[in-house]
Amino acid sequence: MPVDLQMVPKQKRPVGQPCCDPVVYPDTERAEAERMASVAKALGDPIRLQLVDVLRKHAGKVCVCELTPLFDVGQPTVSHHLKVLRQAGIVDSERRGLWAYYYVVPEALEELTAWLN
Amino acid sequence: MPVDLQMVPKQKRPVGQPCCDPVVYPDTERAEAERMASVAKALGDPIRLQLVDVLRKHAGKVCVCELTPLFDVGQPTVSHHLKVLRQAGIVDSERRGLWAYYYVVPEALEELTAWLN
DNA sequence: ATATTACATTGACGAATGACGATTGAATTG
DNA sequence: CAATTCAATCGTCATTCGTCAATGTAATAT
Numbered sequence: 001m002p003v004d005l006q007m008v009p010k011q012k013r014p015v016g017q018p019c020c021d022p023v024v025y026p027d028t029e030r031a032e033a034e035r036m037a038s039v040a041k042a043l044g045d046p047i048r049l050q051l052v053d054v055l056r057k058h059a060g061k062v063c064v065c066e067l068t069p070l071f072d073v074g075q076p077t078v079s080h081h082l083k084v085l086r087q088a089g090i091v092d093s094e095r096r097g098l099w100a101y102y103y104v105v106p107e108a109l110e111e112l113t114a115w116l117n
Numbered sequence: 118m119p120v121d122l123q124m125v126p127k128q129k130r131p132v133g134q135p136c137c138d139p140v141v142y143p144d145t146e147r148a149e150a151e152r153m154a155s156v157a158k159a160l161g162d163p164i165r166l167q168l169v170d171v172l173r174k175h176a177g178k179v180c181v182c183e184l185t186p187l188f189d190v191g192q193p194t195v196s197h198h199l200k201v202l203r204q205a206g207i208v209d210s211e212r213r214g215l216w217a218y219y220y221v222v223p224e225a226l227e228e229l230t231a232w233l234n
Numbered sequence: 235a236t237a238t239t240a241c242a243t244t245g246a247c248g249a250a251t252g253a254c255g256a257t258t259g260a261a262t263t264g
Numbered sequence: 265c266a267a268t269t270c271a272a273t274c275g276t277c278a279t280t281c282g283t284c285a286a287t288g289t290a291a292t293a294t
Contacts, residue, residue: 029170033163041161045282046154050146053232065240077283079242084281098240098291113233115170116226162252182270194253196272201251215261215270 036112042088047071048081055091055104063099153229159205164188165198172208172221180216 043049054070055062068078082102085091090108094101160166171187172179185195199219202208207225211218 029167030163033167033170037161037163037166040157040166044154044158044161046147046150047282049154049157050150053146053150063240064242068241073282074284075241076243076285080282083242095241095290100241109233113230116230116233164252180270181272185271190252191254192271193255193273197252200272212260212271217271 032111036115039088039090039109039112042085042090045081045084047073047078048085051078051081051085051102052090052104055102062103063101065099067102149228153232155205156207156226156229159202159207162198162201164190164195165202168195168198168202168219169207169221172219179220180218182216184219 043052050070051067054067064075064078064082067082068075071078082091082093086093086102088108089105091102092105093103160169167187168184171184181192181195181199184199185192188195199208199210202219203210205225206222208219209222210220
């Protein structure tokens with residue numbers, strides 16, 4: 001949870017005494033910050049963000065060969081970005097025959113979304 | 118805006134004909150995706166996310182010397198992360214005497230937040 | 235069996251990132 | 265003045281990232 005910092009503007013400070021008292025940082029927030037940062041990081045690329053956008057709007061499932069032509073990068077690169085999103089827990093996939101269908105994991109964005117609000 | 122993709126599962130496809138018809142991607146979304154991705158990218162580091170968290174919760178202004186001891190990195194590194202956040206438009210700063218006070222730019226996270234909801 | 239299609243993986247590359255120590259600059263204090 | 269403090273910047277380094285060409289793998293079609 002939040003650290004309670006002094007808001008008062010600093011003024012004359014005795015010499016030899018550094019800026020402020022050491023503030024203990026509760027690491028309860030630490031793990032949470034790492035989870036949310038990893039999700040944000042995965043969204044921190046225009047192609048990945050648009051991939052999520054398309055997959056979200058078509059809540060069903062879209063195969064990769066439909067996603068690839070949407071971007072100016074090759075198929076392996078799209079596959080790579082999908083892997084990054086999968087490893088971040090944002091999407092998952094299911095194979096049907098030759099095709100791979102990706103979809104957004106519903107609860108994946110909840111924590112970050114809640115934090116932003 | 119969203120691309121309207123066919124949701125129907127693929128079946129037998131004539132030989133010599135690739136996966137799907139070329140889909141025109143409206144680049145209206147492109148610039149928006151780049152803006153949101155750059156914000157997400159800036160939030161994609163635990164330290165930066167916690168910096169924003171602290172600055173948001175203490176809506177006023179916090180000097181850098183109070184932020185530094187919260188993390189296990191040196192002062193130049195905190196300064197670097199603040200610069201990244203500033204360049205992403207997420208925070209801004211104001212100097213008062215020796216101290217620099219950072220604060221979150223209110224509308225900076227709006228677009229990404231809205232997209233996530 | 236052979237060819238074709240969809241997708242993933244590998245390895246390579248230049249570019250960007252996160253961290254540090256050292257230094258600099260500006261404002262304050264003695 | 266000189267010394268001190270806060271914060272930014274500069275180099276440097278190791279790591280990670282985004283992309284590609286090439287290849288691998290599995291399923292399908294002829």
